[in-house]
Amino acid sequence: MSLNRKFYERDTAEVAKDLLGKNIIHREDSQVFKGKIVETEAYFGPEDPASRAKDEKTKINENMWKKGGTTLVYMVHSYWLFNIATEGNDIPGAVLIRAVEPLEGIEFMKLRREREREKELASGPGTFTQAFGITKDHHGIDVTSSDTLSVEQGERDVEPSEIKYSHRIGVTEDLERELRFFIGDNGHVSR
DNA sequence: CATATGATGGACT
DNA sequence: GTCCATCATATGG
Numbered sequence: 001m002s003l004n005r006k007f008y009e010r011d012t013a014e015v016a017k018d019l020l021g022k023n024i025i026h027r028e029d030s031q032v033f034k035g036k037i038v039e040t041e042a043y044f045g046p047e048d049p050a051s052r053a054k055d056e057k058t059k060i061n062e063n064m065w066k067k068g069g070t071t072l073v074y075m076v077h078s079y080w081l082f083n084i085a086t087e088g089n090d091i092p093g094a095v096l097i098r099a100v101e102p103l104e105g106i107e108f109m110k111l112r113r114e115r116e117r118e119k120e121l122a123s124g125p126g127t128f129t130q131a132f133g134i135t136k137d138h139h140g141i142d143v144t145s146s147d148t149l150s151v152e153q154g155e156r157d158v159e160p161s162e163i164k165y166s167h168r169i170g171v172t173e174d175l176e177r178e179l180r181f182f183i184g185d186n187g188h189v190s191r
Numbered sequence: 192c193a194t195a196t197g198a199t200g201g202a203c204t
Numbered sequence: 205g206t207c208c209a210t211c212a213t214a215t216g217g
Contacts, residue, residue, distance in 0.1 A: 041209070050209070060202070077210040078199035096209060126210050136201095170209050190210095 002143065002150040008068025012086040012093035015068075016042035017181045019084075019095060021158035023103065025150050026132045033132045034104035035122055036154055037097060039182040039189045041168045043083075045092040050171035053092035063140060064092040071149065073139040079126025082134050084143060084151070098125045098169075098180070100132075101188040124190040158183060 003022065008015055019037050026033040043051040043064075052061040052074075063072040064085055072083040072094050086093040100122040102109055109121045109131040122128035129135070134149075141149050162185065165178040169190070182189045 043209075052209080058202080074209090075199095075201050076208055078201085079210055081209060083209090098209085124210070168209070172208080 002145070002152055003069075005067065005069055005144050008084065008086050008144070009088050010068075010086065012044055012095060013042040013177075013179060015084075015086045015093075016040040016095040016179070017163060019097070019151070020163060020181055020183055021154040021156070023152045023154050024097065024100060024132075025104075025152060026134060027148050028133055031108060032104050033102075033109065035100035035102045035128075035132070037099075037151075038101050038186040039097075039099035039180070041096040041098055041181070042086075042179040043094050043096065048175060049173040050168060050175070051092070051094075053094075060139075064094045065090055067142075069142050069144040071138055071141045071143060073129075073134065073136055075136070077126070080129040080135050081125045082129050082138070096125060097128060099123045099182070099188055099190045100128045101186060102131065105132075119187050123188045 019040050022037050045053045053064040060074045063070050066085050067089055068086050070085040073080055083094040083096045102121050113121050113131050122131045143149055143151050162183055164182055164184040166180045167174050168180050
């Protein structure tokens with residue numbers, strides 16, 4: 001069962017935090033790629049200097065204004081980064097999926113990544129998309145209703161005490177608030 | 192373990 | 205040409 005629209009159409013930081021522990025699934029032909037989300041970042045609107053929604057709409061960033069659950073995929077330094085829009089229409093926001101613990105399709109992920117160690121498969125926003133086969137083709141999908149890309153409830157909820165926070169990584173100008181969320185004791189978090 | 196550095200490709204001006 | 209919400213190496217401790 002995919003998470004519904006109501007889950008995504010809330011405060012972006014809340015959605016980012018609540019996505020921890022959920023499973024993301026990419027069904028590609030007969031292959032299934034599944035993993036547990038262990039690290040996310042929240043991006044807001046014009047008031048956020050690190051957000052792509054701080055400027056005018058473009059073909060890429062316009063999906064941040066779309067309904068919660070719409071995907072946003074773009075390239076940075078030759079890697080695709082995968083985001084899910086939050087809030088409703090006309091309120092921009094998105095959550096970047098930064099790291100995932102692989103659960104299914106691991107052998108094929110190893111081939112795509114040309115790596116053997118599981119912690120090197122999806123422990124970063126660019127390596128995650130590479131392992132899962134996510135590209136620009138997955139821009140603009142609605143994860144609440146898509147057959148190929150969905151986010152579902154995990155094995156168990158993540159306890160608040162397990163969640164850690166930090167400033168966002170790699171941004172040129174960050175907000176005061178800590179908007180990176182990750183599961184503290186999980187070995188698949190990025191460095 | 193840690194930190195430093197060069198390569199990368201697409202969107203945009 | 206410039207700007208990146210990155211990554212894989214290399215080197216030192």
